[in-house]
Amino acid sequence: MADFVQVIDPGHGGHDPGAVANGLREKDLTLKIALYARDYIHENYENVKVYLTRDKDVFLGLSERADFANRLKADHFCSIHINAGGGKGFESFIYNGNYSNKPKTQALRNVLHDTIISETDFANRGKKEANFAVLRETNMSAVLTENGFIDNTFDATYLKSDFNLRKIAIAHAHGLAKAHGWKLKPKKQASKLSKSGVYYRVITGSFENRENAEQRVKELKAKGYDAFIDVYKK
Ligand SMILES: [Zn+2]
Structure with a gap:
C-alpha cells in the first residue's frame, strides 16, 4: 500500500514573521509545532509520510505552499497558524467555496478540530470557513488551524512553553491519525x-x-x- 502523504505547512517564515506580540513571533511557533508534529507522526504511525512546506526559517509564498502539496499529490494539507487581533482560543478553517470533496474536507476537519480542543487548553472559537489561498489552491482536502492569539495574555503565556507547543503538535497528530485512520506502529520492545x-x-x-x-x-x-x-x- 502506498504511504499516506500528509503535508504540514508552518505559516509565514523568513522576512514574514506573521503576527508578533508578547515577545513571540508566529513564524517561530508554527515551525516548532510543525516539526514536533512531523517527528511524532513518523515515530508513532505506520505508512504515513509527512512533508513540511518549510523546515527552517525561510519565506514561501502562499501559492508555492499549495503547489508543493499539489506536486506531491498529497492526501491531505494542514496549515498551522497563530492568531492575532483581539480574541482568545482555537479555531479552524476550510475553504468556503463549493467543491466536490467538501463533505470529506469538513468531516476530516471536524475530527481534527475536536481532538485539538480536547487535548489543549484553548477556548473553542468554532469551526469556520474562509477564502484562504492555501485552502483554495490545494487540490486535496485542506485545513488551516489558528492556535491561540499571540496578543492575548493567556494564550501567549501558553504558547511560551515548548511543552505546550509539543502538546499542540501531538494534538494535531492525534487528530489527523483519527481522521485518516492511521495505524499505530507496533510497540517497540x-x-x-x-x-x-x-x-x-x-x-x-x-x-x-x-x-x-x-x-x-x-x-x-x-x-x-x-x-x-x-x-x-x-
Ligand atoms: Zn498566520
Missing part, C-alpha cells in the same frame, strides 16, 4: 528503547491469589497499559 540499559519497573500490586493478579493485568490492559505477571517466590 523495552530493550530497544533503553540506551542506558537501566529499566524502571512500576509494580501495581502483589497478590497471593493468581486470579486477582490476572484481574489487575486485565484492568491495566483495558486502560491501554502494558502489563504482565511476574511470579515471585520467597
